[in-house]
Amino acid sequence: MSTTPNIDAPKFKTESYEVLVVGAGGAGMRAALALTQEGHRVAMISKVFPTRSHTVAAQGGINAALGNVTSDDWSWHMYDTIKGSDYLGDQDAIEFMCQQASEIVRELDHFGVPFSRLENGKIYQRAFGGQSQNFGEQQAYRTCAAADRTGHAILHSLYQQNIRLGTTIYEEYYALDLIFDQQGEVAGLMVMNIHNGEYSILQSRHILLATGGAGQIFRNNTNASINTGDGLGMVLRAGLPLQDMEFWQFHPTGVAGKGMLISEAARGEGGVLRNALGEPFMQNYAPKVKDLASRDVVARAIATEVQQGRGCGPEGDFVLLDLTHLDTDTIKQRLPGIRDISLTFLGVDPVEQPIPTFPTCHYMMGGIPTNLNGQVVCPDSQGKQTPVKGLFAVGECACVSVHGANRLGGNSLLDILVFGRQAAKTISQQLQTEQGQPNLNNLSLDDLELSGVRKRIQRWQSKTSYQEENLHSLKQKMQRSMERGCGVFRNQQSMQHALQELEQLETSLQQVNLRDHGKVFNLERLAAYELENLMAIAKATVHSALARTESRGAHSRIDFQQRDDTHWLKHSLYFSAGDRLVYKSVNLSPNQHAPFTPKARVY
């Protein structure tokens, strides 16, 4: 199914909106809902049917100090998040997020999210890693859950609310690139209709990127195949930086050899990790909280057990997540999705047998740098962080930064909703102060040349009948290079090697032409656009990681094992031109609470 787009025509079909929201996951949906509610002309764009966005796969839950099970306080949540971030998170942003959490969850309840309930009718909350009461004392129960399908419940409720209010949705449209006008201001977006291959321009002075994560740069990952970091690619091509790209979360319990997620909820409900000797080994790594230590700590512990020869199976390459001692009803009622995954992909019923697991890439802590209002920021010539007029980013693609060097489970669903709502508020205020309709002249060919988007469209028109190298194999090679060179543990040598491989792959990508089936299939063109983004993100990751000569949170270097606050308590900003890195300081000054000074992180 393809038509040849008329790329030489001086004008593309154009529509204009007050706001474009790119992405229909939790972040995009929450923002679009708030904007539509305020009566703005909004279009939400998604490359898949909205409820297939990755948010739908979130299992364990969303954090809020509701105190339904154990007493709780937003400032304890704030402390845990800062400690979990290995002190790289910005304390003003974390404070803001934790303060808003209860209201965000109550709002979800009112939107119709079917949360699991306690006997007294209150929202069910479970234990998750890295959560404590009273600044590090006993375990807290803070993660609000709809069984182990919380994301599914949230995304569908938000979708229904958007439909109810009539948000315009471009579904199965692929956003290629941002378009800036000749004054350098945000002016629109080039999109491709995936059904018929037609390109068109959506014009707007306010664009919110909510394009989700990019876990597809690693071979084993929990992410959907659509998580290719398109928003990040767009931002890099626009000459803007990406922040903290060295920090990728490896979830401790992926299905061994396959990568799908077995939620932390399994350990939250009492599951225990065991090595080949049957030992519950987490007691050796985190004596106090054991299996509920922070994710980076548990992932390293598993990798270490395997490296030291205590792995299970014929290859000794995984450990076991044991739920067999739990009540069968707990598994069936609280973890039905986990049981399904285990049965489907491993043929293992966790009621009877432990689940083979190994760390898998799960989440990117880094992303498009923003301030608390979701405005994309970039250092000016004096190094001052300045908002890019009209450009916003929220959700997993953004780095505000509330997760720092390591995210706590249950904090991403919170992040996407808090900042989705906040960015929408900011945009709405800006629109109200603007006089009448935004000033949008029809974009000319010059604007498109300037934004480089026309060249990119033309690039993937070329076709060939013979292909030595194809997109799929290039993608697999990139994923393997990243896993070997920049995985749970990394060092200078492994990363240098990955970088060399990435550079070769990039050259190969430039030489690939799409297959000639008499025409070029749209999905093949889409895969090419996505792979360009993934490659750019992989390179950003390796460059940022090579430069950071310390270990912090999820960035574990064998050659620099200590955290080094003297030199590295700072965020990295990577620009693709010249692979340049600059740094900015971490915000250690919350607005209301006293600051939490960095100290050793023990669980």
Ligand SMILES: Cc1cc2nc3c(=O)[nH]c(=O)nc-3n(C[C@H](O)[C@H](O)[C@H](O)COP(=O)(O)OP(=O)(O)OC[C@H]3O[C@@H](n4cnc5c(N)ncnc54)[C@H](O)[C@@H]3O)c2cc1C
């Ligand atoms: C398996 C799994 C389980 C998880 N469980 C939890 C959990 O229990 N608790 C928690 O807090 N976090 C969890 N997370 C993390 C959390 O779910 C995600 O970080 C979060 O949902 C991301 O939301 P988002 O709105 O930013 O992006 P997504 O939900 O990924 O949505 C991205 C959107 O962008 C659109 N898009 C992307 N590129 C383009 C393009 N070029 N053109 C048009 N549209 C585009 C997509 O179509 C999609 O609509 C989990 C993640 C995974 C993978």
